[in-house]
Amino acid sequence: MRTLIAQTVEKVGEEVTIKGWVHVRRDHGKIIFLDVRDRSGVMQVVVLPQVSEEAYNVASEVKSEYVVEISGKVNARPEKLINPKLVTGTVELEAHGITILAKAAPLPFDMGDSELNLELPTMLDHRGLTLRHPRVQAIFKVQAVVIDAFREFLKSQEFFEFQAPCITPAVAEGGSEVFQIEYFDHKAYLTQSPQLYKQIVMSAFERVFSVNKIFRAEPSVTTRHLTEVVSLDAEMGFIESWTEVRDMAAATVRYILKQVGEKCAKELELFQTTLPVMLDETPTMSLREAQQKIFDHSGRDVRDEKDLNPEDERELCAIVKEETGSDFVFVYGYPTKKKPFYVYPNPEDPEYNEGMDLLCRGIEWLSGGRRVNDYDQLLEQVKEWKMDPAKISMFLEAFSYGVPPEGGFAFGAERITMQILQLKNIREASMFPRDMERIDIRLNEVKQ
Numbered sequence: 001m002r003t004l005i006a007q008t009v010e011k012v013g014e015e016v017t018i019k020g021w022v023h024v025r026r027d028h029g030k031i032i033f034l035d036v037r038d039r040s041g042v043m044q045v046v047v048l049p050q051v052s053e054e055a056y057n058v059a060s061e062v063k064s065e066y067v068v069e070i071s072g073k074v075n076a077r078p079e080k081l082i083n084p085k086l087v088t089g090t091v092e093l094e095a096h097g098i099t100i101l102a103k104a105a106p107l108p109f110d111m112g113d114s115e116l117n118l119e120l121p122t123m124l125d126h127r128g129l130t131l132r133h134p135r136v137q138a139i140f141k142v143q144a145v146v147i148d149a150f151r152e153f154l155k156s157q158e159f160f161e162f163q164a165p166c167i168t169p170a171v172a173e174g175g176s177e178v179f180q181i182e183y184f185d186h187k188a189y190l191t192q193s194p195q196l197y198k199q200i201v202m203s204a205f206e207r208v209f210s211v212n213k214i215f216r217a218e219p220s221v222t223t224r225h226l227t228e229v230v231s232l233d234a235e236m237g238f239i240e241s242w243t244e245v246r247d248m249a250a251a252t253v254r255y256i257l258k259q260v261g262e263k264c265a266k267e268l269e270l271f272q273t274t275l276p277v278m279l280d281e282t283p284t285m286s287l288r289e290a291q292q293k294i295f296d297h298s299g300r301d302v303r304d305e306k307d308l309n310p311e312d313e314r315e316l317c318a319i320v321k322e323e324t325g326s327d328f329v330f331v332y333g334y335p336t337k338k339k340p341f342y343v344y345p346n347p348e349d350p351e352y353n354e355g356m357d358l359l360c361r362g363i364e365w366l367s368g369g370r371r372v373n374d375y376d377q378l379l380e381q382v383k384e385w386k387m388d389p390a391k392i393s394m395f396l397e398a399f400s401y402g403v404p405p406e407g408g409f410a411f412g413a414e415r416i417t418m419q420i421l422q423l424k425n426i427r428e429a430s431m432f433p434r435d436m437e438r439i440d441i442r443l444n445e446v447k448q
Helices: 005-010 053-061 120-125 134-156 195-205 242-263 265-270 287-298 310-324 375-384 389-400 413-421 443-447
Strands: 015-028 031-038 041-047 067-076 091-102 180-183 186-190 207-215 228-237 284-286 328-332 349-353 355-360 363-371 406-412
Touching (some): 005 031, 005 041, 031 053, 134 207, 134 413, 195 389, 242 265
Antiparallel strands (some): 015 067, 180 186
């Protein structure tokens, strides 16, 4: 019967069988050391010819990434040789028998180091291999907790989960940054957002969320944009103000950070990073207030701009951190015509809407706000935004039958992961990143 590596710490003196990959092999005279890993951790295996000559001979053939089955006795390590960095650092396995389950080709680079010192393109070109490295795995363990925590918290708040389609007949967000596809004899699009669908579902279930792939045909290659991401979306009905949406979004992020802190302490230590600070009340300011603050701080005048650019976001976050200690800041009140048709205009100042963004450490984490729920107002804005009502007829029909005041928010799992671990490029936070230059393989190399 197989014993997981992490379980061996409870089996000192017992005979066990472990199965896994050889992470590193080290030869010291007549002793061979194997670091073997499975899904639970890494363990040191000691192979001695005087204990088992057969096991020693097999170990002499073993190389990195060989898949092995090893039986032996779990021994306590001498106190001076305890490795506190390993879950199994207090024990080691004395090998009695080794079976090679699968061989591995010679590796194109060293996988045994604690750091995977590779250029990003090389890391992605060999994704099937680099995903095995503990440091790379740590990224996606954090991301899994982020997504799980999003689900857990919203379910605790009586949100209903649904899955939105990825093929749509219309463009929810407007603009041209969409992937058009051939859908039999018709035009269709890969969805930019589950926005219209989550509003439809909200009109039946009141509180809903989804974990969906979305697609953005952005013709740029930056360190924080991908063409395919995991979007964490929520929508809620019967609100009285956009601030209720803000508060729910803040509570969701706060829970995510708490769960990451509790469940990913080793991963955070591995990346030598700390969680961003979120105060009990997150600083909130309008776009115009934010732009004025930037002007007062540095003299850069962006007060006539319709949005914050990356430099503005970085500067604003630095100012807020210095003034309040918060790594987060909400910015609301963007020009109505610069946002999608469904965003609710401020009744007292319709030129600006009740949309919001949450910034953290210089990057946008989340966007959302209040939506238009009145059917006639929606129709009017559909016309103003020059959209075809026929293409969103299902969406409009739901609102024709009565929808309460509502709003919602969404953020990207990859960007949150990138920010938590302070990664330099969002592609590190995607298992199989898609951008203008890559669909697993590098497209520019294919053209050649």
